[in-house]
Amino acid sequence: GTCRDGLHGKPARAIRLRASPSLGATxxxxxxxxxxRRLGAQRQNVSAAVGDVVLRRAxxxxxYQLAVVVDDAAQGxxxxxxxxxxxxxxPRQIHLQxxxxxxxxxxxxxxxxxxxxxxxxxxxxxxxxVVTDPxxxxxxxxxxxxxxxxxxxxxxxxxxxxxxxxxxxxxxxRPP
Numbered sequence: 001g002t003c004r005d006g007l008h009g010k011p012a013r014a015i016r017l018r019a020s021p022s023l024g025a026t027x028x029x030x031x032x033x034x035x036x037r038r039l040g041a042q043r044q045n046v047s048a049a050v051g052d053v054v055l056r057r058a059x060x061x062x063x064y065q066l067a068v069v070v071d072d073a074a075q076g077x078x079x080x081x082x083x084x085x086x087x088x089x090x091p092r093q094i095h096l097q098x099x100x101x102x103x104x105x106x107x108x109x110x111x112x113x114x115x116x117x118x119x120x121x122x123x124x125x126x127x128x129x130v131v132t133d134p135x136x137x138x139x140x141x142x143x144x145x146x147x148x149x150x151x152x153x154x155x156x157x158x159x160x161x162x163x164x165x166x167x168x169x170x171x172x173x174r175p176p
Contacts, residue, residue, distance in 0.1 A: 014058045016052035016053060016054055017053040017099065018052050019047040029045055032090075032094050034090060035107075037106060038109055046092060046095060053065055065096060066096060069097055070100070078103075079105055080105045085112055110146065111146055140152075148162050
């Protein structure tokens with residue numbers, strides 16, 4: 001709420017959704033509980049952790065959180081799989097889904113794959129793309145990075161072994 005009413009005597013330029021369980025003016029704390037298919041039960045006090053949810057930024061662009069929620073709903077997305085560094089975005093997105101009357105997908109946040117320097121491998125950090133042709137070595141390398149080292153002579157058999165390992169590790173959770 002720091003910038004809710006503007007800064008340094010200037011009016012607010014961003015459009016925000018108050019982090020509150022009701023749309024009224026009262027500032028009740030917003031607690032979001034959700035289940036991640038890998039991380040298990042999750043909880044965040046959105047009011048304390050991030051504050052109001054920006055819908056339209058001060059530069060007039062629509063904010064990522066709103067765009068992804070609307071885009072996922074428009075595409076009928078039922079399952080979201082992404083890196084665990086993005087897990088803290090999920091409660092804001094669930095709040096927006098509830099306010100907009102949109103469905104909430106199932107979420108699974110994967111471990112991050114880190115380089116030798118400890119930084120996550122990503123385009124932002126200059127990581128080289130994964131060579132996916134042929135696909136089996138790429139699957140094996142990705143599986144190794146995610147601690148899913150399984151045999152398989154072709155893609156279907158590797159996927160079957162990976163799913164079996166997943167079920168053995170997390171019997172109450174479906175494979176991604």
